[in-house]
Amino acid sequence: MSETTIQTVIAAVKILVIFNVLLGLFSLMTWVERRVLAFMQFRLGPNRTGPFGILQPVADGIKLFFKEEFIPPGADKWLFIAAPAVSVITAFLAIAVVPYGGSVTLPQASWLGPFAGREVSLQIVDLEVGVLYIFAITALGVYGIVMAGWASNNKYTLIGGLRSSAQMFSYELSLGLSWVGIIMLAGSFRIQDIVAAQDGGFWRWNAFIQFPAFLIYVVASTAEVNRTPFDLAEAETELVAGFHTEYASMKFALLQMAEYVNMITVSALGTNLFLGGWNAPFPGVPDTGLAGVAWFGVKVLSVLFFFIWLRGTLPRFRYDQLMHFGWKVLVPAAAVWILITAGALAFQGPRPAAAAVGAL
Amino acid sequence: MNAEPTVQHALLLSVGLFALGALGVFLRRNIITILMCIELMLNAANLAFVAFSNHLGTREGQILVFFVMTVAAAEAAVGLAIVIALHRGKDTLDVDAFSVLKW
C-alpha cells in the first residue's frame, strides 16, 4: 500500500469513529439531559424504556422516523428541506479540527499489516488556522437557522430565526475576542500548540491564567449554542418553538442533532482552549495516548453536565437584556482583557507574562 | 487541456465571475441584488489577487485581499443602511423608482 492510501485509510477511520461517537453522545445527551433536569426538579424523567430509561433515545428515534413528513403550505420547499441539512453539516464540520488527545502509537501486531507501529495523531485534520476555522464554521451555522425560520412561512419561526441569528451574530464577537488572549500566549492558531502551552498542572490551564476570558467564553458559548439562559430563539412562552416550529419527523430530529452536536463541539473546544485539553491536572499523572483521551472525555462530559446544570438553574433572559449584555458588557470586557494580556506580553515576554496575568 | 490547475485557470475563473457580476448589475433591478452582484465582482478581483500571489510567491496580493475585505464589509454596512433609508421613503427597492435626486 502506498503512503497516500495508508494516510487516507487512517483519516477515514478517524472520521468514522468521531462521527459515530458524536451520534452516540448526541442520543445519550438527550436522555441524560432529561433525567438530570428531572432530578433537579424533583421529578423522575423518562425511566420506562430499558434500564433507567436508557433506551429512550432509541424509542424517540423510532417515533420520529414514523411521523408524517409535512411541509407547510406556502413554505419555500427547497429551503425548508435544505435548512436542517445545512445545520447538521456545519455542526459536524466544526469538530474536524478539534483534537481529542495527543497521539497513539499502534501496536506492532502482525494483523495490523502496514499500520503496525505507526504514530496516529488523535485529530482529524491539524489545521494551521484551527481556531479561526472553527470561528468561520460557527458563523456558517447561523444560516441553517435563518433558512428554517424564513422558509417555514410563519411569523413565529421568522421572528425566532431572526432573533437567534442576531444573538449568534452578537455573541460570536465576544466568543472570538475571548480566544485572542490565549492565542497570543500560545503564539499560534493551531489547537495542538494551545494545548501544549497548558502542559504541567492545572494551574497552567487557561481557565486560571485567563480567568476573565474563560468567564466570557462560558457566557458567549452558551449563547452561541442557544442554550438556557439564552434560548430566546425557542422561547416557548413567546414563540411556540422558535425556528423549528413547523418541523416534524426526521427534519426535526436533524435540527435537534445539530443543536446537541454544536453543544458538544463547544464543550470540546472549551476543554482544549481553557481546561488544558488532554493534559492531566497534576504533573506526573499519565496523560499520553489513551490516558489523554480519557482525561479529555472526563473534562468534556463535565462541561456538558455544566450546560444541563445551567438549564436547570437559570431563568431565561429578556431579549433586550441579552443584546445589551452582549454588546455593552461582554465585548468591552473582552477588549479590555486583550489589552491587559497584550501589555503583560509586551513588557515581560511570553512565559513570565503568563504568570503575571495569572496573578492579576 | 492541461491537467494541473495553473494560474491561468484561476484567472479565467476570476474573469468569468467578474463578467457575471457585471451582467447581474445590468440585469437585476432590485437594489440589494445589485449590491450582491458588486460583492461578486469584488470577489472575482480578490481571486485574481490570490492567484497572482500564489504564482509570484509574494504575499502582497493576499494583503491587498485582506484590505479589500475590510473595505467590502464597510461598504456593505453603509450600502444596506442606505437601502433601508430608501425603502422607508418609497416602500420599494426597484432602482427605477429612485430616478430623482430629491423627494
Added chain:
Amino acid sequence: MDFAALLFYAFGALALGSAIVVISQRNPIYSAFALIVTLCSLSAIYGLLGSPFIAVLQIVVYAGAIMVLFLFVLMLLNVKREGRDPGDGRTLKGVALALAVLLALQIGTVLMRARLGPARPLDASTEKMARDLFSLPYLYVFEATSVLILAALVGAVALARKDS
C-alpha cells in the same frame, strides 16, 4: 489528474454555477443563498491556492458577516420577487449580455497576456501574514482601515435610524 486539481475544478464550477443562479434569480433571497455558496467555494479555492488565512477570512468576513447582514435586511424589509420588466426586456437583456461578454473578453485578454514567468514558491502562513500586516508599509493602512470601519459603523447607524 491529482485530487487537488479535481477539487479546484469542482469548486470552480460550483462558484460559476452558483454565480449564474445569483444573477438569474428574481427572488433576492435565493440570490443571497446562491452567493453564499459562491463565497464558500471561492474560500476553498483560496485554500487550494496556498492561502489558508485568506480562505478562513473569506468565510468569517463574507459568509459570516456580510451575507448575514444582507439576509437580515432582506427579511426585515420582506423583499418580494422582482416584477417583470416593463418595457422591451429581451433586447435590453441581449445588449447587457453582449456588453458583459465584451467586458470578459477585454479583461481576459489583458490577464492572459500578462508575462508571469515561472511560478515561485509561496509562504503565506498566518504568522508571515501577521508580520507583514503589522510591519511598516502596511501598518498605517491597517490602522486606517480600523478608522474606516468605525466611520462606516457610525454612518450606517446614522443612515438607518428613524428621523427623530
